[in-house]
Amino acid sequence: MKTCHTLLALCLPLTLALSACQDKTIEAKPPVEDNFVDVYQSINTDDLKKHIKILASDEFEGRLPTTVGEQKTLDYLVNEFKQMGYAPGNGDSFLQPVELIEMTADPDMTMTIGENELVYKEGMIASTSREQSKVELKDSELVFVGYGVNAPEYDWNDYQGLDVKGKTVVILVNDPGFENPEGDKFQGKTMTYYGRWTYKYEEASRQGAEAAIIVHETKPASYGWSVVANSWSGPQYGLVSKNGNADRVAVEGWLTIESAQKVFADAGLDFIAEKQKAKTAPYNKHLGLNASVTVNNSFKKSISHNVIATLPGAETPDEHLIFSAHWDHLGKDETKDGDQIYNGAHDNATGTATALVMANAYAKLNIKPKRSATFLIVTAEEQGLLGSKYYAEHPIVPLAKTVANINMDAMSVLGKTKDVAVIGMGKSDLETNLEKAAKRQGRYLVQEGTPGAGYYYRSDHFNFAKQGVPALYAKGGEEPIDEATAKYRKRTNVIVRGCYHQVCDQFRENWDLSGIQQDAQLLFEVGHDLVSSNDWPKWNTTSEFQRK
Ligand SMILES: [Zn+2]
Known part of the structure; x- marks a missing residue:
């Protein structure tokens, strides 16, 4: 079979060989004796x-x-x-044990932002990564931080001039390149790591924020709200950490775009207009509203496994x-x-x-x-x-x-x-x-x-x-x-x-x-x-x- 590629005719008598011949892919892959x-x-x-x-x-x-x-x-x-x-x-x-912590937020929660009572899974979702049975966000000042990006290589810091300790940051999904592909920063429509939600919570935590809430939008997120609602409710897993994730923001959450529009309107702002400002230059703005939510959290540690096999x-x-x-x-x-x-x-x-x-x-x-x-x-x-x-x-x-x-x-x-x-x-x-x-x-x-x-x-x-x-x-x-x-x-x-x-x-x-x-x-x-x-x-x- 390994030589039959030379001439299709040579292969015709054998159906098996024929299939190999038609597949031009395997012409000369060495070693031939193999x-x-x-x-x-x-x-x-x-x-x-x-x-x-x-x-x-x-x-x-x-x-x-x-x-x-x-x-x-x-x-x-x-x-x-x-x-x-x-x-x-x-x-x-064949197994590598992986120690996981499973946290489940009680779905019986409401998030209050200004006058708005946002319903769990319908208007918002929230959870915590901290090993605590209860985290309480009480009248925490709301700050819009654009895309929530601190990227020295692009000379871009949405947190510039801010002290967000104890505050709740509201963040756009994806990175500024998505809405401004012509800009010379980021990589146009190609998402950088700054566009990932993991990064946004990591950066908000580094900045010392108390809570970080991402505004969901289907296009820049590349998935619909139901994906957020499904994957952020029920048991959430993390790797067990020595400090019980005390260095993470207390509350990690998402808002639907409708909720965000209401909140921005209450702050006397137009969400779309604010978003426009955030795409061309680093941007932040105090919204003059407070957020409250209580996350009752049950957690347990458990062992899962990677499978590993070698030839x-x-x-x-x-x-x-x-x-x-x-x-x-x-x-x-x-x-x-x-x-x-x-x-x-x-x-x-x-x-x-x-x-x-x-x-x-x-x-x-x-x-x-x-x-x-x-x-x-x-x-x-x-x-x-x-x-x-x-x-x-x-x-x-x-x-x-x-x-x-x-x-x-x-x-x-x-x-x-x-x-x-x-x-x-x-x-x-x-x-x-x-x-x-x-x-x-x-x-x-x-x-x-x-x-x-x-x-x-x-x-x-x-x-x-x-x-x-x-x-x-x-x-x-x-x-x-x-x-x-x-x-x-x-x-x-x-x-x-x-x-x-x-x-x-x-x-x-x-x-x-x-x-x-x-x-x-x-x-x-x-x-x-x-x-x-x-x-x-x-x-x-x-x-x-x-x-x-
Ligand atoms: Zn998946």
């Missing part, structure tokens, strides 16, 4: 489907960390890795390429009528399944690569990338020996594509490896379609990047392979988007998984290059990340 081509071809949609269906089944109860759903998921993953012949990645264990390298087994995917999702909501289970089929049974089929592919290679291929299937991504954060801060493989990270999250169920979307394009020379493999599939690389949504900061590879390990996150793009796929894609995309973090994110028999197969083959090859080489991928010099 079974790489066979293994590459063996990555199939049936295996993907099997894993996705099981992980996203009702039996797994939405895979919420620390629940029975976690136990079932861990058992399944560990068993799969064992069967493939993988070694435990953490001493003699030791033949020559330099201490050097690891780490593939990551998150196994967790949102669990179930027993207060809901009808379907209560957030199955998380797309998010992220697809990525976990991709990891499993790729792991299986590496195990089937006749020639063992030089370096180790390690699969890290992390917990608590949905609660703020916690499993990967814990791993990156407590690495089992020293970061200096971690060649790179390749992440798989919410893989495309929209069929095969001609393009490969790189999330956060232009960051590292891993894209050179990716481009080479993509070309052999007849595909080309593009910047993802929504760089404004900041997806590079929204999945687990970000925690590797933060620690300086080059990290790649790429998947099927937007140009369907043919007409039929285009039609299917149009129909399915509406459902997939509409079901983001909803109970309807469940496995569908009509899903075309050939796009994931294509991406699994692509990333398998990229990874194979890396574990077969002595090279150390590097960040581009313009990247905000560099090896430490």
